[in-house]
Amino acid sequence: MGNLYGYIRVSTRDQNEDRQVLALKELSIPEKNLFIDKQSGKDFERPQYRKMVRKLKKDDLLYIKSIDRLGRNYAEILEQWRMLTKDKDIDIVVLDMPLLDTRRGKDLMGTFLSDIVLQVLSFVAENERTNIRQRQAEGIAAAKAKGIRFGRVPKPLPENFHAVYQRWKSGEITGTAAAKECGMPLSSFRYRAEIYEKAKLS
Numbered sequence: 001m002g003n004l005y006g007y008i009r010v011s012t013r014d015q016n017e018d019r020q021v022l023a024l025k026e027l028s029i030p031e032k033n034l035f036i037d038k039q040s041g042k043d044f045e046r047p048q049y050r051k052m053v054r055k056l057k058k059d060d061l062l063y064i065k066s067i068d069r070l071g072r073n074y075a076e077i078l079e080q081w082r083m084l085t086k087d088k089d090i091d092i093v094v095l096d097m098p099l100l101d102t103r104r105g106k107d108l109m110g111t112f113l114s115d116i117v118l119q120v121l122s123f124v125a126e127n128e129r130t131n132i133r134q135r136q137a138e139g140i141a142a143a144k145a146k147g148i149r150f151g152r153v154p155k156p157l158p159e160n161f162h163a164v165y166q167r168w169k170s171g172e173i174t175g176t177a178a179a180k181e182c183g184m185p186l187s188s189f190r191y192r193a194e195i196y197e198k199a200k201l202s
Contacts, residue, residue: 002060002090004029007052008036009069020065023095027063041072044080058089066096074123081118157192158182165193
C-alpha cells in the first residue's frame, strides 16, 4: 500500500476547514499530506490540488470528506476521478458516501455501482452550485428593486457641486471645466450630474 493523502476545500477564506481537517486527521494522515484550498470548486485550477496530484503515486490512497469538496463541475469531477483512479492508479475514499470507495468492488459490478453513484453525486454537486448562483442573482435583483445599492458608497458631492452644475447646465462652462472645479474626472462629473438631475426630477 502507498501513502495516505487528504484533500480539503472550502469555498472562501472566511469559511472554516476545521470539520474536514478533524475528520481526515482521525485517519492518521500525516500533516504534510493534507492539502487545503480556499477557493471555489468551479474548476480544478487550485494550487494545493495541483500540488497534491503531482505527488500522488500508484497505490496511494486519497481521502476526501464529500464529493463536493473535490469540485462542483459535473464533467470535471468525472474527468479528475478517472484521471486519479485510472492514470494515476490511486484509490479514493469519500467519507460521507461509503459506496465511493475504490478499494472495494474492483470487479465489474463494483465499478459499475461506483460509477453510477459518482455520476449522480457529481450532478447533484453542480446542480447545487447552479442553484446557489441563481439564488444569489435573484437576491441581488430583489434587493436592487428595493433600492438597495451594491458596491462602494459614493463620495458625497462637493459643496460647490450645485452651483457648478447650474453653470454647466446653462452652458456657461464646459464639462471639463466643471469637473475640474469639482475636483473629479470628467466621466465622474457627468455620471454624478446625471444622478443629480434624476434626483431633482423625482
